[in-house]
Amino acid sequence: MLTSLYVEGRSWFHRLPVRAKLLALLVLSLALFATQSLYLLAPAFLLCGWLYFSLGLTFRQALARIGFLFFTILVLAAINLFLLPVAEVAALLLRLMALVLFAAAVTATTTIGAFMDEVTFLVKPFERLGLLRAADVSLALGLVLRFVPDIFARYEAIREAHRARGLPIRPLTIIGPLIILTLKDADTIAAAIDARGFRRQ
Amino acid sequence: MNTRDLVLIALFAAIVVVLGLIPPITLGFIPVPITAQSMGVMLAGCIIGAKRGALAFLLFVLLVAIGLPVLSGGRGGLAVLAGPSGGFILGWAVAAFVTGLVAERFVHEGQREIRQFVGFFLASVIGGIVVLYAIGVPWLSAVSGTPLLTAATGSLIFIPGDLLKAAIATLAARAVYAGYPLLPARA
Known part of the structure; x- marks a missing residue:
């Protein structure tokens, strides 16, 4: 995608x-x-x-x-x-x-990889100050790439639900459910990340 | 920052990417089509708060900068940041932060519904319109050479659309606040 x-x-x-x-x-x-x-x-x-x-x-x-x-x-x-x-x-x-x-x-x-290496290098001073961790930036970036297709599929499901009920497709009635459904997953995803020890906490 | 905040930031950035994939809506009485993505700033501030909202947009701008076509219409790359409207894109993080600050200040649980609506609308207008234009318009003027006053007057045609976006963002943010409140749990 x-x-x-x-x-x-x-x-x-x-x-x-x-x-x-x-x-x-x-x-x-x-x-x-x-x-x-x-x-x-x-x-x-x-x-x-x-x-x-x-x-x-x-x-x-x-x-x-x-x-x-x-x-x-x-x-x-x-x-x-x-x-x-x-x-x-x-x-x-x-x-x-x-x-x-x-x-x-x-x-x-x-390439994205080359850019990311550079980002990691640029983040280093912040890492030393304890403000930000380069590994977190990469993790967040990976999460975005991982979840965009899921969220888009969810958007399409909500759109289909509108169609099935004969409702007009308006941003207002789509954005609310889309955000709630997506952010509700945050706890599960966070637990999965911690369980695998990705952030060494 | 705990893992949950990190995940919320990443998920919100992903939502903003998806909002860019939704076809824009055109309204008869406003000259410019409304893209759902441009509501993202207001939504981020109102829904996940100042700090996380700003970080979600920093992450989003990073996606643009490293060459992913995440802006609405499949745009992206360093060229967009170098172009005349680059200031608006770089200003998103600040705008989301201010939106979040205002929303956190004015919207609380147990308030009457109408006060929450007013709070979210104020936050969206101050952060998503006033602050964003205060960064984007002088930037555009500096880069393109168009005199500041002309650039500012020209941007006025976007204001009706932006107010409408603020209204939609307000309703959506309040719906999320009622269903799954995240604003109070500050990062």
């Missing part, structure tokens, strides 16, 4: 370590926001576009992932045209699109 946005591939960008890619994203966003020059922003935009579209996604798939973002960005740019000088609007447009393209490229070339 939840398939990651990772795309199988062996490009040089795929092989780059996650940390390098995330740092590059950070540096790129700082650099792009520091400059107003179209001579820097236009090549940056083209480079990011080339990078993203050369990752092995078909043009359609690639566009489907970022189309809605580009739509919002273009709408905002159209509004900006009435309020700001054209050169400034062009700079804003190129900067934001370059950033979105690069971010989409990072997402498309990094």
